[in-house]
Amino acid sequence: MMTQRNETHEGLHRAADKASDALGGMVGRASANSAGSTSAAAFAENAAIGDMYEIAAGKLALQHARSDAVKAAALKMIQDHTTSTQQLRSAMTMNETKGIPALPDAIDARRKTMLDHLQAAPADKFDATYLDQQILAHKETVDLMTGFRDRGDNAQLRSFAAGTAPVVQRHLKHMESLKAQLA
Amino acid sequence: MSFNPLTERGIPIERQFRSWSELASQPYDTRDVHPYTRCRVIVMNGIEVEAIINSHNAARRIADTGVKQMLALVRKAEQQQQKAVNWLIPGHESTIANTIGYEQVAVDLTGWLARHEPDPYLKQVYEFGILEDYDHLYRYANLMDLMGERRKAEEITGDLTEILPGRPTIFHHRHPHDELRRPMTVEASDFQSILNAITIVSAEQQTMNYYMNVGNRPENPMARSLYLEIAMVEEQHVSHYESILDPTTPELLNLALHEYNECWLYWSCMVTETDPRIKQIWETHLAMELEHLRLACEMMKEVDGIDPAAVFPKNGVSKPMTFEPNKDYLRDVLARTLDNTASDSQFVPVDQLAADHRFFDYQATVNAGGVPSEMVIQRHREEFGEEYRFATDGAHPIPSLKESGTAEGTDYFRTIERHMENA
Numbered sequence A: 001m002m003t004q005r006n007e008t009h010e011g012l013h014r015a016a017d018k019a020s021d022a023l024g025g026m027v028g029r030a031s032a033n034s035a036g037s038t039s040a041a042a043f044a045e046n047a048a049i050g051d052m053y054e055i056a057a058g059k060l061a062l063q064h065a066r067s068d069a070v071k072a073a074a075l076k077m078i079q080d081h082t083t084s085t086q087q088l089r090s091a092m093t094m095n096e097t098k099g100i101p102a103l104p105d106a107i108d109a110r111r112k113t114m115l116d117h118l119q120a121a122p123a124d125k126f127d128a129t130y131l132d133q134q135i136l137a138h139k140e141t142v143d144l145m146t147g148f149r150d151r152g153d154n155a156q157l158r159s160f161a162a163g164t165a166p167v168v169q170r171h172l173k174h175m176e177s178l179k180a181q182l183a
Numbered sequence B: 001m002s003f004n005p006l007t008e009r010g011i012p013i014e015r016q017f018r019s020w021s022e023l024a025s026q027p028y029d030t031r032d033v034h035p036y037t038r039c040r041v042i043v044m045n046g047i048e049v050e051a052i053i054n055s056h057n058a059a060r061r062i063a064d065t066g067v068k069q070m071l072a073l074v075r076k077a078e079q080q081q082q083k084a085v086n087w088l089i090p091g092h093e094s095t096i097a098n099t100i101g102y103e104q105v106a107v108d109l110t111g112w113l114a115r116h117e118p119d120p121y122l123k124q125v126y127e128f129g130i131l132e133d134y135d136h137l138y139r140y141a142n143l144m145d146l147m148g149e150r151r152k153a154e155e156i157t158g159d160l161t162e163i164l165p166g167r168p169t170i171f172h173h174r175h176p177h178d179e180l181r182r183p184m185t186v187e188a189s190d191f192q193s194i195l196n197a198i199t200i201v202s203a204e205q206q207t208m209n210y211y212m213n214v215g216n217r218p219e220n221p222m223a224r225s226l227y228l229e230i231a232m233v234e235e236q237h238v239s240h241y242e243s244i245l246d247p248t249t250p251e252l253l254n255l256a257l258h259e260y261n262e263c264w265l266y267w268s269c270m271v272t273e274t275d276p277r278i279k280q281i282w283e284t285h286l287a288m289e290l291e292h293l294r295l296a297c298e299m300m301k302e303v304d305g306i307d308p309a310a311v312f313p314k315n316g317v318s319k320p321m322t323f324e325p326n327k328d329y330l331r332d333v334l335a336r337t338l339d340n341t342a343s344d345s346q347f348v349p350v351d352q353l354a355a356d357h358r359f360f361d362y363q364a365t366v367n368a369g370g371v372p373s374e375m376v377i378q379r380h381r382e383e384f385g386e387e388y389r390f391a392t393d394g395a396h397p398i399p400s401l402k403e404s405g406t407a408e409g410t411d412y413f414r415t416i417e418r419h420m421e422n423a
Helices: A004-033 A040-064 A068-091 A109-120 A123-151 A155-182 B035-061 B065-086 B095-115 B120-146 B153-157 B191-214 B221-242 B251-272 B276-304 B327-337 B358-366 B372-384 B411-422
Strands: B340-343 B346-349
Touching (some): A004 A040, A004 A109, A040 A109, A040 A123, A040 A155, B035 B065, B035 B095, B035 B191, B035 B251, B035 B276, B065 B276, B095 B153, B095 B191, B120 B221, B120 B327, B191 B251, B251 B276, B358 B411
Antiparallel strands (some): B340 B346
16 A cells, blocks of 8 residues: 555656656657758658657557547557558658668657656556657657658658648647546 | 650640541451450550549539630540540450450559569559459459350460469458558659559559449359459559559649650550551540640649649650560569568568458458359369469469469468467
8 A cells, every 4th residue: 555655756756757758748849840850861760760659658558548538549549650650661662762761660768768657657647647648749740740741851751741740630639639538 | 766745746626526437436356356455445445534534523623614624625535535445345245255354454554564663662562463453364264164155264365464363362352441552752753653653543443443333234143243352352453553643743733644644555555556457546546645735734834833844754755555475574473472461551471460450350351151252263163173274384383372273272361260260
C-alpha cells in the first residue's frame, strides 16, 4: 500500500516525466519547423522515427489503457502510422528520392524516453499520460508534415507529406477531443 | 526511331467527324487475325474509353464554359474513334474468346511496361500485377473448354504467350487498403513512367468494366461465378495502378498528358501493326490525336499558364509500346515474386505478414464456401482428365505449380492454413 510519502514521491516523478515530455515536445517542434521542414534527409528521418514512436506507444496503450475510447484511438494510430511507414519506405525506393540517406531502423533517445515514461505511468494515470504525449507528438508531426509539404526540397517527399498531413491533423484533433472528454 | 507529337500537324478538329458508314469498320476475322492485332484493338479501345471517362470527369468539375466546350468537342471525336476501334471486334468472336484476348493484352502489355519502367518501385508495382493477370488467363483458358468453345485458348493467343498458373487467383483477394501504392510526381518522375501509368490504368479499367458488364451474360454457372470473382480482382488492379498516378496533377495538364499518351500509343500501333487495313486506322487516329493534343496544350497554357515545353520531353518519345512475347521475363518474375502479397504500399512475402494482418480475415470471408477460380480447374480435370495449359518453354518454374494449378500444394496456401490453425 502506498504511503503518503510514497504517493508524494510518485507524484513528483510523474510531474518530472510530464515536464520532460513537454520539453522534448518543444525541442521536437523546433526541429520540425527548421531542418525538418526543408531538408529531405532531416524530414525522412524525423517522419520515420515519429511513426515508430506512434506504433510503439499505441501497442502500450492497447495493453494498459483503461478507456475503450483510448484503446480505439491507439488501434487507429497503429494502423495509420503503419500505413505512413509503408508509404515512406516505398517513397525511399523511388528514383525521385535517390541520394537521400536510408531511413533509421531505431527510435531516437527523445522518443525512447517518452515511451519509458508511458510504460512507467501508474495504471490510473496511463490514459492521461498517453493522451498528453499524443497531443505533443502530433503537434510536432503536424508541423513536420505541413512544413515539408510547403517548403521541402524533394518533390516525392513533399507528395508524401501532402498525403500524410491531413491524417495527422485529424489525429491531433481527435486526441485533443478525447483529452477534453476524459478530463 | 523517334516521334514528337508536339511538332507534327494533325487533322483540324472540324474535319474529324465521320458518318455512320465510315465508323462501322470492317471487323477482323477472329480465326485469321494476328493475336497482337487483336491486342492492339483491345488496348486502344481501352485508351479511348479512358479518354472519354476522363473528359466527362473533368467536365463535371470545371465551371469554365470555354473549357467545357473544348472538352465536349474533343470528346465527340474520341467517342467516334472508340466506335471505329471497338467495332473491329467481330460479333462471331465469343465473349470468352475475347476475354482470352483481354488477358493476353494484360500479360504482354504489362510485361512491356514493366521492362521499360525506369523507376524501381513502379517496376515492382507492374511485376506484382502481372502475375495475377497471368493466372486469370490460365483460369479463363480452362473455362473456355468447359463452355464448349470449339477452339483452344492457344488458338487465340498463338504461341506468343504461355498459358500457365501465375499467383493463384484465390490469393488475390485483399483488403482494399492493401491496393493503395505510392504515387509518382509529375514534377520529378521520368516521363516514361507517366506514359506507362496512364496506359495501364486505361487497360485495367477497361477489363474491369468488361467483366462487370458481361460476366452475367453466360448461363453456365461456372462461367458466371468465375467472371464475378475475377472482376473483383480487376477492380483491385484499377485501384493498384491508379494509385501510382500523381493525384495533384491540375485538370488541364492531366488532359494534355492523356492526349500525349494517346499520340504515343497510336504511333506505337502504327509502326508495329502487321495488318495494312488496320494500320491505316491507327494512322488516321494518330492524326486526330495530334490535334486533340494541340487543343489541350493551347487551353492548358491559356487557362493555367503551363507551358507544354516545360512538361513534355524536348525530343519526343523513341520507344514504341510493342506487343511481343514476355515468356522469359514472366518466368523470372514468377520465380522471384510468386509468394508476394501487398501490405499498404509495399510488396512482401505472404509468410512475413503479422498474424493479425487484415489479409487473413479478408481471405477467410470472401473464400468461404468455395472459390470459383479453384473450382474451374477441378471441373476441367473431372471433365477432360487433366487441366488445360499451354507451355512452350518447358515445365512450370515453380515446383508446387508444375503438375497442378490449384492452390493446396503451394507455400502460400500453407501460410494461410497455419494462420487459420493458430487463430
